[in-house]
Amino acid sequence: MEEIRLRFPPSPTGYLHIGSARTALYNWLFARKHGGKLVFRIEDTDMERSTEEAAKAIIEGLKWLGITWDLGPYYQSDFAQEHREAAERLLEQGKAYRCFCTKEELEEKRKAAQKEKREYGYDRTCRSIPKEESDRRASNNEPFVIRFKVPDSDEPVVFEDKVYGRIVTNRKEIDDFVIVRSNKVPLYILSNVVDDHRDRVTHIIRGADHITNTPKQVLLYQAFGWPTPVFAHMSLTLDSQKAKISKRRHGEMATVAWYKEHGFLPWAFCNFLALLGWNAGDDREYFPTSDELVEAFSLEGLSKTNAVFNYRKGDPKFITDPKAIHINSLHLRSMAIESLLPYVKSELEKAGLWKDNYDSDEREWFVEMVDLLRARYNLTTDFATLGRPYFTEDYEIEEKAMKKGLKKDPGIKEYLPVIANKLEALDPFDKDAIEMCLRELAENYGVKVGILTNAVRAAVTGQNVGPGLFELLPVMGRGRVVARIRRIASSLG
RNA sequence: GACCCUAUCGUCUAGCCUGGUUAGGACACCAGCCUUUCACGCUGGCGGCACGGGUUCAAAUCCCGUUGGGGUCGCCA
Numbered sequence: 001m002e003e004i005r006l007r008f009p010p011s012p013t014g015y016l017h018i019g020s021a022r023t024a025l026y027n028w029l030f031a032r033k034h035g036g037k038l039v040f041r042i043e044d045t046d047m048e049r050s051t052e053e054a055a056k057a058i059i060e061g062l063k064w065l066g067i068t069w070d071l072g073p074y075y076q077s078d079f080a081q082e083h084r085e086a087a088e089r090l091l092e093q094g095k096a097y098r099c100f101c102t103k104e105e106l107e108e109k110r111k112a113a114q115k116e117k118r119e120y121g122y123d124r125t126c127r128s129i130p131k132e133e134s135d136r137r138a139s140n141n142e143p144f145v146i147r148f149k150v151p152d153s154d155e156p157v158v159f160e161d162k163v164y165g166r167i168v169t170n171r172k173e174i175d176d177f178v179i180v181r182s183n184k185v186p187l188y189i190l191s192n193v194v195d196d197h198r199d200r201v202t203h204i205i206r207g208a209d210h211i212t213n214t215p216k217q218v219l220l221y222q223a224f225g226w227p228t229p230v231f232a233h234m235s236l237t238l239d240s241q242k243a244k245i246s247k248r249r250h251g252e253m254a255t256v257a258w259y260k261e262h263g264f265l266p267w268a269f270c271n272f273l274a275l276l277g278w279n280a281g282d283d284r285e286y287f288p289t290s291d292e293l294v295e296a297f298s299l300e301g302l303s304k305t306n307a308v309f310n311y312r313k314g315d316p317k318f319i320t321d322p323k324a325i326h327i328n329s330l331h332l333r334s335m336a337i338e339s340l341l342p343y344v345k346s347e348l349e350k351a352g353l354w355k356d357n358y359d360s361d362e363r364e365w366f367v368e369m370v371d372l373l374r375a376r377y378n379l380t381t382d383f384a385t386l387g388r389p390y391f392t393e394d395y396e397i398e399e400k401a402m403k404k405g406l407k408k409d410p411g412i413k414e415y416l417p418v419i420a421n422k423l424e425a426l427d428p429f430d431k432d433a434i435e436m437c438l439r440e441l442a443e444n445y446g447v448k449v450g451i452l453t454n455a456v457r458a459a460v461t462g463q464n465v466g467p468g469l470f471e472l473l474p475v476m477g478r479g480r481v482v483a484r485i486r487r488i489a490s491s492l493g
Numbered sequence: 494g495a496c497c498c499u500a501u502c503g504u505c506u507a508g509c510c511u512g513g514u515u516a517g518g519a520c521a522c523c524a525g526c527c528u529u530u531c532a533c534g535c536u537g538g539c540g541g542c543a544c545g546g547g548u549u550c551a552a553a554u555c556c557c558g559u560u561g562g563g564g565u566c567g568c569c570a
Contacts, residue, residue: 011570046569103568110567119495120566145568164498173496173566181568188570212497212565233498235563240504242562275519279506283518303506306563310504310520323505323520333533376532404530438529453529465531 004036005201008062008069009076009192011043012054015255016061018309019207019237019245022273026234027205028067029274029297032290039199040072045080045191061256065266066290071199076191079198083186086194086224087146087179095151095223096179098134098144099126122147122175146180148190150219157215162232162299164208169215177216189213193220201229205299208233208306232299235277235306245309253311253320263379264324265343268331272324277307286330329378337371343380344370351384353391368475372467389461390476397462397488405458406492409447412455416489419456420482429478435470459488 006027010020031038042058044050059073090096099122106122113120127149129137138144150171157169179190186194196204211233221228237245245254252258259269271287279285280296287293312318332340348354358366373387389395397406406412419441426433438456442449453469460481466472473481 009570013570043570049569099568106568114494117494121495167497169497175566178568183568185568187568192570207564208498209564210570235499238563244563275505277505279518281507283507285505285519305499305506307506308504317521321504321520326520329533378532435529442529448529450529457530463531467531469529 002202003200004031004034004203005039005199006031006036006203006205007039007041007196007199007201008067009041009043009195010058011046011049011188012051012058013046013049014054014057014247015257016058017245017247018254018256018259018273020058021061021065021067021256022237022276023205023207023234024062024067025065025270025273026278026297026302028069029294030203030205030299031070032294033297036202037070038068039074039201040069041074041076041195041199042072043076043188043192045076045185045188047077047185050077057257064260065256065270067270074195074199076195079191079195080186082198083191083194084180084184087186087190090148090179090223091146093223094149096146096148097127097129097176098138099147099176099178100129100137100142100144101125102143122177124176127176143182145178145182147176148179148216148220148223150174150176151223157218159214159218159228159231161211161214162230163235163302163304164211164233167211167214174215174219179220189216190220193217193224193226196229197221197224197226203230203232205232205234208236232302235303237276237307237309239309240312242306242308250311250313259320259324262320263347263381264328265331265335265340265380268328269324271331272321272327275323275327276309277303277305279303286327288331288334325378332377332380333374337367337374340374340380341367341370344383347380347384348391351388353384353388355391365475365477372471372475375467376465386463389463393484395462397458398464401458401462401464404464405454406488408454409451411445411447412451413489413492415441415445415452416455416459416485416492419452420485420489423473423478423485424482426478430474431470434473438470456485460484 008024008027010016010024028038030036040062042055044055055073062069087096091098109123110120126134126147153171155171157171157174159167161167177189178187180186214231214233218228239245239250243249247254252261256269260266267290270290271293274287274293274297275285278297278301281298281301284296287296310318310321310323345354345358348358355362357363369390370383373383373390377383377386383391419438422437422441423429423434426437438452439449442452445452454464456473457466457469458464460473460476
């Protein structure tokens, strides 16, 4: 049986874009699902815009996402000679022809057509130039491009799209398109077909923006006598203004790197991306592992309608699609704690909060603390921002914590030193003992236990929100807790 | 403008093919419950079949049209 092969062929003209990442993801999922291979090919035939840095950034992005490939990366430009030869073959067979029209001439015709509100298509001026003349002009070094000669026929060009169904195109809608530039560099439309054939690609999953050039490529496959692969076009992702998401309009938020920097877990982000324009057919949206997504994935679940990325510029609650954050929190809270640790370490390092002891003597303490905190965090960056007081003595008492925790009851500044003394002497220093201790004290003072817990929380974390206090204190450790309470108590004057 | 694609809550979507559902789920939002705080969780609420014609006993579902949205129309990919 023929091996299933897919490909991901980005052009290296910028960072890895979330739309490209989604395309890569779907190809990868499909390949894995069917035991196939994924070809990674960098389409750099546009030398003007392609850069090595961009290629690197794309590779980095894919690696971070965990999207792996089986073949490549190949560079399309390495195969330029093969593409030229393919074009040469078409030329010899009369399936393509040299076009000597200059850019300026064509531009003029285009403008004239626009002015008269006629639709513009290449007028086939050079299609009828006799072979002898064409050869002569070529050997005289007259510049030319090579155009594909769309075969005359009454039959429309048809292909069966796995998502959109049967796409029928009238040949009159297809120009004799250019396949080789005047500088002899082949164009994408040609190179792409030649490469896909050489790489034995069986399935092409790509953005719906390629739908209209698919008939041209189908014609090329036919001209070469090659079987056409299966096409599956996927809906695009737009912003709330219904514009294509782009770095230019949306800034870094449109790049994969942004998600890496803002505390997203790679697999969680893939999980979210997969949901943009695809569904499992049941109510499942959370896929703990890639195996589960692979199992659920199928082309039938792809949506035909463009997805709108729910992001509002300038709105802090919508720095990105809130569903992305939600999915991330699901993964953050339930993934294996060992897998989460490196991400937390990285965030703490960036914030200057990391201590090497967390990898050795204090490792147990660190793991317990992370586990306690993650239950209410959404992003890995939260450990360094919201979590700051847990990892350093250098923390502020937030205003809300001061008000709701430390100033809530006038007696608090009397209670706090007593609590510190009690906790210092408590044995064992565990959840139940601490709870009993604080409840007893509350009863003695005739206040609700919440007054005491909130005060202690405010003192030891500077915050009025956080893990359950009775769980937190034993993890934090007696020494640290008592010291913090005393320090804050004395500062209350 | 021409050609192609598309249309279900604010957003992602199920349902459409094979007409009969109180049009389902998720995110977001609101309320309540839980509770030592905040989250989580649970319960409930808000909110949608773009419009107009057909076909039919019956239309989100089938057909036609309108409107809206998107894509493409390069010697970019």
